[in-house]
Every structure is written in C-alpha cells, then in structure tokens.
Amino acid sequence: MATTTQPQTGAKPATSLTNEEILRYSRHLIMPEVGMEGQLKLKNAKVLLIGTGGLGAPLGLYLAAAGVGRLGLVDFDVVDFTNLQRQVTFGTSDVGKFKSEAARERLSNLNPNIQIDAFETKLTSDNALELFKDFDIIVDGTDNFPTRYLVNDACILLGKPNVYGSIFRFEGQATVFGMPEGPCYRCLYPEPPPPGLVPSCAEGGVLGVLPGIVGSIQAMETIKLILGRGESLVGRLLLFDALGMKFRELKLRKNPRCPMCGEHRTINKLIDYYEFCGVRGEEAPGSDVQVPEITPRQLKSRLDRGDDLFILDVREPHEFQICNLKGHLIPLGELPRRVHELDSSREIVAHCRSGKRSAEAVDFLRKAGFRKILNLKGGILAWSDEVDPSVPKY
Amino acid sequence: MSVKVMIPTPLRVYAGKRDSAEFSAATVGEALSGLTSQFAELRKHLYTEDGKLRAFVNVYLNDEDIRYLAKENTPTKDGDTISIIPSIAGGSAETPIDF
Numbered sequence: 001m002a003t004t005t006q007p008q009t010g011a012k013p014a015t016s017l018t019n020e021e022i023l024r025y026s027r028h029l030i031m032p033e034v035g036m037e038g039q040l041k042l043k044n045a046k047v048l049l050i051g052t053g054g055l056g057a058p059l060g061l062y063l064a065a066a067g068v069g070r071l072g073l074v075d076f077d078v079v080d081f082t083n084l085q086r087q088v089t090f091g092t093s094d095v096g097k098f099k100s101e102a103a104r105e106r107l108s109n110l111n112p113n114i115q116i117d118a119f120e121t122k123l124t125s126d127n128a129l130e131l132f133k134d135f136d137i138i139v140d141g142t143d144n145f146p147t148r149y150l151v152n153d154a155c156i157l158l159g160k161p162n163v164y165g166s167i168f169r170f171e172g173q174a175t176v177f178g179m180p181e182g183p184c185y186r187c188l189y190p191e192p193p194p195p196g197l198v199p200s201c202a203e204g205g206v207l208g209v210l211p212g213i214v215g216s217i218q219a220m221e222t223i224k225l226i227l228g229r230g231e232s233l234v235g236r237l238l239l240f241d242a243l244g245m246k247f248r249e250l251k252l253r254k255n256p257r258c259p260m261c262g263e264h265r266t267i268n269k270l271i272d273y274y275e276f277c278g279v280r281g282e283e284a285p286g287s288d289v290q291v292p293e294i295t296p297r298q299l300k301s302r303l304d305r306g307d308d309l310f311i312l313d314v315r316e317p318h319e320f321q322i323c324n325l326k327g328h329l330i331p332l333g334e335l336p337r338r339v340h341e342l343d344s345s346r347e348i349v350a351h352c353r354s355g356k357r358s359a360e361a362v363d364f365l366r367k368a369g370f371r372k373i374l375n376l377k378g379g380i381l382a383w384s385d386e387v388d389p390s391v392p393k394y
Numbered sequence: 395m396s397v398k399v400m401i402p403t404p405l406r407v408y409a410g411k412r413d414s415a416e417f418s419a420a421t422v423g424e425a426l427s428g429l430t431s432q433f434a435e436l437r438k439h440l441y442t443e444d445g446k447l448r449a450f451v452n453v454y455l456n457d458e459d460i461r462y463l464a465k466e467n468t469p470t471k472d473g474d475t476i477s478i479i480p481s482i483a484g485g486s487a488e489t490p491i492d493f
Contacts, residue, residue: 054484145483168482171403189481191449206484237479244413250457250479333407 002072002117003101013044014069021113025067038227039067045226048072048135050123050151052103054211055141055165055218057089062219064107068226070115071107072135075099076122082394086208123147125270128154137225138178139163139218145192146273152177152185153270156260161225165218170207172214172240175233175252176221178261182234187255192277210242291362294349294374296386312342312350314361323380323391325351332357335364344370351376351383353394397425397470400477408435422455423466425476440478452479 017025017039028034028042045068049056052075063071079087079094079102087099094102100118108116119131123142132138132154140151140162148166155162155178162178164185177184217238224230237250259266294302302309311327313320320329330338332352342348348370350358355378362375376383384391397419401409409415410433417428426447430437440451447453453460454477460468470476 143484145481148483166482167484168480169403171482173479173482188452189450193448193450193481239477239479248457248477250454250477251459253459253462 002119003104004115004117014040016040017043018113021067024111024113028066033229034227038229041226041228042067042223043069045137046070046072046135047137047139047222047226048074048132049139049141050074050147051141051143052087052089052099053077053083053141053143054086054167054206054208055215056103057087058212058215059139059141059219059222060089060103060107061110062216063222064111064114064116066219066223067111068114068222070117070135072117072119072131073100073103073107074119074121074123074131075103076120086206086211088212123150125150125273128270129158132158132160135160137161137163137222139222141165141215141218145277146279148185149192149276150270150273153260153267156184157268157270163218163221163225165214167206167210167214169205170210170242172210172217172242174214174217174221174238174240175236176225179232179234181254183252183254184258184261186260187258188237188252190255190258195277195279207242213242214240289359289363291359291366291375292373293355293377295377296383299349299376299383300387308346310343310346310348312348312358312361313352314350314358315352319353319394322394325380325383325391327351332361335361339365339368342370344372347372347374349374349376351379353379354381355379395420395470395472397472398475399425399429400475401429402478402480404480404482405436405439405478408439409433419470421466421470422453422460422463422468422476425470426453426466450481453477454479 022029025039028039029036047063047068049059049071052060052073060071060073077099079090079097079099081095084090084092089103089106098120100120104116104118121127128150138151138155138160140148142148142151151162160178161176164177165172165174176182221233224232235252237252239248254261256262311325313324313327313329314332314335316331317329330341350361350373352358355375358379359375362373365373380391381393384393395418396416398414398416400414401412406413415429415432417425419425419428426440430440440448442448447466455463455468455470456475
C-alpha cells in the first residue's frame with residue numbers, strides 16, 4: 001500500500017549522526033534544548049500525518065526539515081489547482097498527482113536522510129489501527145468531523161498522542177489530545193454538530209496563510225513531544241484569530257465520564273464515524289432536495305429563443321463579482337425577507353455555483369407558492385463546462 | 395454588570411456579522427439569553443427545542459468550561475468574557491460543506 005523513500009530505518013534506534021546530518025542540523029545541535037541527544041530523538045521518531053493538505057503542508061515540510069526519522073503521509077486525494085493557494089508543499093506541476101506521493105517527492109528532496117511512507121488511502125475504521133501502530137505520534141490535519149473522531153478514537157485505543165489543529169476561514173484551534181493525563185477530542189466535543197447546523201458554503205473558504213500558521217503550531221508541538229521539552233498544549237485549547245491577530249487559550253479538562261478516555265470506557269472499538277456524524281460519504285447536506293431542474297444547454301437555447309426567463313442568483317455578492325450570468329442577486333440567506341423582489345407570475349431560473357444552494361432556494365420558493373421555478377442543474381460550474389467556457393470556475 | 399460574549403466565526407452570520415456583543419447579565423445563562431434575544435437566528439444553533447444548550451456547543455467563562463462550573467447558572471462579574479467555542483473541522487477547505 002505504501003510507497004517508501006529510502007533509507008529504511010532499521011529496527012535498532014540510531015545512536016549517531018553522519019557528518020552530513022551534523023552539518024544539516026547544526027542550528028539544532030548548537031541549541032542546548034535540542035543538542036545531539038534531541039536530534040537523535042528526532043531521528044528515531046516516527047510521526048504519521050493524517051492529511052497532506054493545508055495543515056499537512058507546513059507539518060510535512062518542517063518535520064522533514066527538522067529530521068524526524070520516519071514520516072507517514074496519509075491522503076487519498078489528488079492535487080488540484082485550488083489547493084495551490086495554501087498547500088505549499090505542492091507546485092503547479094504537481095496538479096493531478098496523488099497528494100501523498102507528490103508530498104513524498106517534495107519532502108524527500110528536502111531531506112533524503114529520512115524515511116517517508118506515502119499511503120494513498122482514505123483513513124477508515126478498517127485500516128486506522130493498522131496504519132497507526134507503527135508510529136509514535138499522530139498528527140491530525142484532516143478536514144472533516146468523521147475523520148477527526150476516528151483519529152481521536154484510534155489514538156486513545158492505541159495510547160498515542162494526537163496533535164490536533166483545525167481551521168475555519170480566519171480562525172484556528174490547536175491542542176494535544178490523547179496523552180494519559182490529558183483530555184481527548186470527545187472530552188471537548190462529546191457530539192459532532194448535526195450536518196444541518198454546520199456553516200454553509202456562503203461561509204466557506206480559508207485565508208491561505210492560516211493553515212500555514214496552525215500547521216506550524218502543530219509541527220512545533222510534535223517536536224516538543226519528541227524532545228520532551230517545554231510546556232505542551234495538553235489540557236489547553238489554543239485559539240487563534242488571524243483577523244484580530246490574537247491568541248487566546250482555554251482550559252481543557254479530562255471528562256471523567258468520557259466514553260472514550262474516561263474511567264469507564266464504553267467505546268472499545270472503532271465505529272462507523274459517518275453514521276456517528278450523521279453524514280454518508282461525501283454527500284453534502286441539502287443535496288437530497290428534489291426540485292424541478294433545467295440543464296445549462298436547455299437554458300441557453302431558451303434564452304437564445306427569447307423566452308422571458310428571470311435569472312435568480314442566490315450566491316453571495318463576493319461570488320457575483322468573480323463571475324455571473326447577469327442574474328438578479330439575492331443571497332440564499334436573504335431570500336426569506338427579499339422574496340417580494342420576485343414576480344411569481346414570471347418563470348424563474350435559480351442558480352448558484354454548483355446547484356446545491358439554488359436547489360434549497362427553489363425548494364423554499366415552491367413552499368412559498370412559486371410554481372414556475374427551476375433550478376439550474378450543476379450551477380455556474382456546469383454552465384462553464386457545457387455552454388460558455390469563458391465563465392471562470394472557482 | 396457588563397459581560398462580553400465572543401461570537402465565533404461560524405456563528406457570526408447569524409449575529410449580524412458581529413464578533414462580540416456586550417450584555418448586562420448576572421449569570422452566563424442571562425448573557426446567552428441576551429444574545430439570542432438580540433439575534434434570534436442564533437437560538438437554534440445554541441439551544442435544543444426544549445431550551446437546553448446543545449451538546450456540541452462549548453461555552454467558556456473566561457478560560458473555564460462552564461460544564462465544570464455551575465453551567466448556565468455560573469455567576470458572572472463585570473468585565474468577564476464568555477466564549478462560545480464551535481467544533482470546526484477544517485484542515486484545508488478543499489471540500490467546503492454544501493458548496
């Protein structure tokens with residue numbers, strides 16, 4: 001399953017550094033907090049990164065550069081153009097490659113002295129324990145709730161630290177879970193939010209530097225755990241507000257009644273985390289709304305024919321600025337109070353970026369009594385693919 | 395007594411895009427009720443239909459989790475900060491939920 005970059009570290013711990021390594025790590029070696037002893041600890045350390053995306057980029061780069069002897073990279077995704085804005089491990093020529101493999105190439109170029117295992121696989125309840133067992137520290141750089149609970153539970157079952165970081169738009173969180181004396185992810189978040197109550201796409205996006213900062217904090221915590229130096233984030237949740245440029249911290253307590261790490265554990269094996277989080281696979285909430293649709297080609301031919309169609313764009317104003325179909329803009333969230341702007345006697349075609357928000361808009365308007373309303377299937381993305389490639393996709 | 399409530403990014407859309415709001419309140423519960431009266435849309439994100447704080451909503455008074463204090467009855471004093479800490483899962487934003 002894994003593609004490995006040599007050299008393989010042997011079963012025996014390393015007890016010395018080569019002259020090349022001594023020169024390479026000299027700025028560590030001259031610090032008493034690291035020194036030869038610390039650098040050998042780094043060389044003998046085995047760290048598994050879950051995700052090689054935004055958080056995984058600085059994590060991989062700094063841990064490889066620091067000389068962590070074995071790095072595992074778990075990612076099933078391929079590099080896409082929209083990743084390059086923040087996933088600084090990758091270059092433009094990596095677009096289309098498997099992330100774990102592209103990251104392995106980049107990191108082994110950065111430091112050929114370390115062993116890097118690329119696991120091109122999705123982390124699941126079936127493979128997590130097997131993947132984790134050979135590593136000392138697990139670093140969670142994933143982007144969804146089911147995997148976060150899975151990483152947590154597998155770490156607790158195996159007794160391994162879980163260096164946690166997460167981001168949302170311009171806000172980040174970091175801590176260390178899974179230490180015997182400290183709390184676990186379930187102590188902080190006993191239940192995941194239901195899919196309907198998570199922020200919508202209108203609130204998506206992330207400032208590219210943010211995962212760089214939070215991932216770097218995770219890398220620092222990982223190195224501190226390996227060195228056994230400093231004060232770890234165990235028991236503290238670090239909150240970072242990039243816009244206000246403020247760091248705050250909250251106390252995290254171990255919940256004695258935690259079903260995972262508490263005195264009486266009730267979860268003794270990995271479960272179905274998609275079911276636990278109320279989501280199936282990659283399916284987004286709201287995508288099951290069934291509404292009447294029109295395809296981009298049908299819309300184009302009806303517009304060309306001169307049919308009287310009212311185009312309703314339910315995206316956000318900043319998305320309208322990227323590209324638009326000259327529609328009337330009412331963001332989905334404002335629709336209920338701006339419904340009077342619409343004429344129910346005219347035929348309306350609603351659209352958004354991908355067709356999901358506009359499906360909700362059509363559903364809402366039908367319930368409000370609109371009868372002549374259609375959803376543009378696939379949204380602007382499909383319009384760009386099927387009708388007008390000059391409209392940019394984002 | 396003035397208490398500041400910090401509104402996390404994911405919930406700002408339901409709070410007129412504000413990042414914080416101040417209320418005169420003697421307990422954490424009073425401050426949160428001030429918040430949800432001012433921003434009604436926030437209520438369903440913080441409370442269940444029978445009026446209990448949702449299990450995935452973490453509320454802190456200064457740096458302490460109110461679960462380990464007196465929960466919503468925890469008394470507040472002038473200048474205290476209440477933080478609502480949301481679960482965020484993002485690592486990279488490549489799959490914005492719902493997009």
